[in-house]
Amino acid sequence: MTPRALATTAKGTTIMKRWTTLAMCAAMLLVSAPQSHAAAGPVIDWDPAYMWQPGGAFNNLPAGGIQRMVGTVSGFGAPLAFLNANIPAREYTFVADSMVSLGTVTFGPPSTQIYQTDYTGGVIRLYEDVSPDAVFAAFPPNPQVPSTFEDGGAPLLVGYFTRYTVTTNNFTAFQTGSIEGDINWVGGTLLPYFQTIGGAVCPGLFTGGATWNTAPNVGIPGYLFRHDGKIDLQCPTPTSTSTWGRLKQIYR
Amino acid sequence: MRKIVTTLFLLACAVAVAPAARAQSLLFDYVGFDYESPNPNPGTFGELGSGYVGLGTVPNLFGPLVTNVVANEYTYVMSGMTPTGIVPVGPFLIINYTPGTIEIYEDSRSLGTAADYGVSPPNAQAPSSFTDGTQVLVGSLTSFQFVVDTANGTGSFEAVFNVTGGSQLANFPLNQRAGWTFAGSSGNALNIPAGYAHQIDGQTFLDEPVTTHRTTWGRVKAGAR
Numbered sequence: 001m002t003p004r005a006l007a008t009t010a011k012g013t014t015i016m017k018r019w020t021t022l023a024m025c026a027a028m029l030l031v032s033a034p035q036s037h038a039a040a041g042p043v044i045d046w047d048p049a050y051m052w053q054p055g056g057a058f059n060n061l062p063a064g065g066i067q068r069m070v071g072t073v074s075g076f077g078a079p080l081a082f083l084n085a086n087i088p089a090r091e092y093t094f095v096a097d098s099m100v101s102l103g104t105v106t107f108g109p110p111s112t113q114i115y116q117t118d119y120t121g122g123v124i125r126l127y128e129d130v131s132p133d134a135v136f137a138a139f140p141p142n143p144q145v146p147s148t149f150e151d152g153g154a155p156l157l158v159g160y161f162t163r164y165t166v167t168t169n170n171f172t173a174f175q176t177g178s179i180e181g182d183i184n185w186v187g188g189t190l191l192p193y194f195q196t197i198g199g200a201v202c203p204g205l206f207t208g209g210a211t212w213n214t215a216p217n218v219g220i221p222g223y224l225f226r227h228d229g230k231i232d233l234q235c236p237t238p239t240s241t242s243t244w245g246r247l248k249q250i251y252r
Numbered sequence: 253m254r255k256i257v258t259t260l261f262l263l264a265c266a267v268a269v270a271p272a273a274r275a276q277s278l279l280f281d282y283v284g285f286d287y288e289s290p291n292p293n294p295g296t297f298g299e300l301g302s303g304y305v306g307l308g309t310v311p312n313l314f315g316p317l318v319t320n321v322v323a324n325e326y327t328y329v330m331s332g333m334t335p336t337g338i339v340p341v342g343p344f345l346i347i348n349y350t351p352g353t354i355e356i357y358e359d360s361r362s363l364g365t366a367a368d369y370g371v372s373p374p375n376a377q378a379p380s381s382f383t384d385g386t387q388v389l390v391g392s393l394t395s396f397q398f399v400v401d402t403a404n405g406t407g408s409f410e411a412v413f414n415v416t417g418g419s420q421l422a423n424f425p426l427n428q429r430a431g432w433t434f435a436g437s438s439g440n441a442l443n444i445p446a447g448y449a450h451q452i453d454g455q456t457f458l459d460e461p462v463t464t465h466r467t468t469w470g471r472v473k474a475g476a477r
Contacts (some may be wrong), residue, residue, distance in 0.1 A: 172408075232442075
């Protein structure tokens with residue numbers, strides 16, 4: 001037995017220390033345990049978005065190349081569930097641009113190659129338009145793209161990508177991969193809905209599958225990827241301050 | 253002459269079966285989470301002996317499905333697939349699976365049970381709250397392949413899809429039951445319920461039916477003259 005352990009053998013001291021340790025462990029569990037709430041759905045879901053990058057190919061997105069995207073929102077979830085993406089008189093669209101490629105890294109032998117491209121920068125804006133006109137016209141940029149996706153007035157949301165990664169390959173039968181990123185929301189008329197009680201703004205997680213399949217009604221000439229994805233809010237787990245006294249009360 | 257006719261016939265066959273430029277139509281879009289059951293090694297995804305299960309909601313459905321998303325909740329369950337081979341590529345795994353199924357259920361929003369993921373599936377809520385109501389569509393999934401970054405769960409899967417059953421099977425003409433599905437996965441989402449592996453967002457396409465028209469041997473011959 002170590003001297004430290006011997007020091008705690010006096011009965012009263014041991015019980016008090018055990019209480020403290022138990023309470024501390026319980027508090028830590030309360031703070032770190034995932035909340036047992038029902039899983040929240042995506043705050044923004046789209047179908048589809050299309051990306052393009054001049055000079056880029058599914059297996060090579062050269063460093064310095066700039067990727068852009070336009071998309072139409074198909075659904076909203078909390079805290080934007082009051083928006084209805086399915087009424088004909090209104091359309092919700094988004095535009096992202098300025099994602100700068102850091103170059104494609106290739107993994108694997110020639111028969112099973114995976115291509116991963118990280119980007120830096122990038123801004124995404126969400127718009128509401130009461131005169132729906134968005135059209136994924138071929139070979140962007142063009143008179144319809146991105147202009148018909150960014151009309152309607154001031155953006156509802158503005159965010160900067162802090163991570164944006166495109167992952168593709170040369171072996172999937174239907175030419176499928178993923179595009180994922182993180183967003184720091186910084187502006188827009190709906191930004192307050194993304195704020196926590198403390199005032200901090202919840203970041204966004206941009207996820208979904210991507211395909212470079214060129215079959216009619218899937219791919220569109222001039223675009224590199226079709227993306228089926230969504231944005232989730234990455235709000236921190238709520239915590240509240242307390243006192244040791246209150247904590248002990250819980251266990252009495 | 254026979255050679256020309258034979259050549260034409262073979263050419264027609266080749267055009268009919270070539271998959272490359274076949275038009276597609278979006279059938280449904282799905283969002284959910286996945287887990288493994290059985291799960292012999294909880295610390296690993298896609299291990300041999302595991303079973304892939306995906307479940308979630310289907311917010312957007314299109315013809316030939318006939319639906320009412322205002323009155324009903326649509327849910328999906330993907331199951332039956334088990335890994336047959338795992339190929340590591342850098343930080344990624346390419347996991348190939350045995351065939352499985354995807355089922356879509358229609359459940360009244362006012363009278364039915366709302367879908368609930370719960371935690372540590374399978375549990376009292378999942379998949380049961382995703383399989384109640386009317387089974388409107390059953391599809392087989394073959395060549396199911398998952399590519400996943402082991403560092404963060406980011407990845408994608410795809411499969412060949414064929415409509416095989418459900419209460420709306422008759423809505424699908426015999427020459428319009430084939431298609432494919434794909435989805436993105438992420439392990440980075442903070443809203444993944446405990447016990448689930450990834451967040452999933454995907455969609456399923458139907459191949460447009462192959463168009464045919466009646467003709468006569470005379471016309472075929474005339475075209476070759």
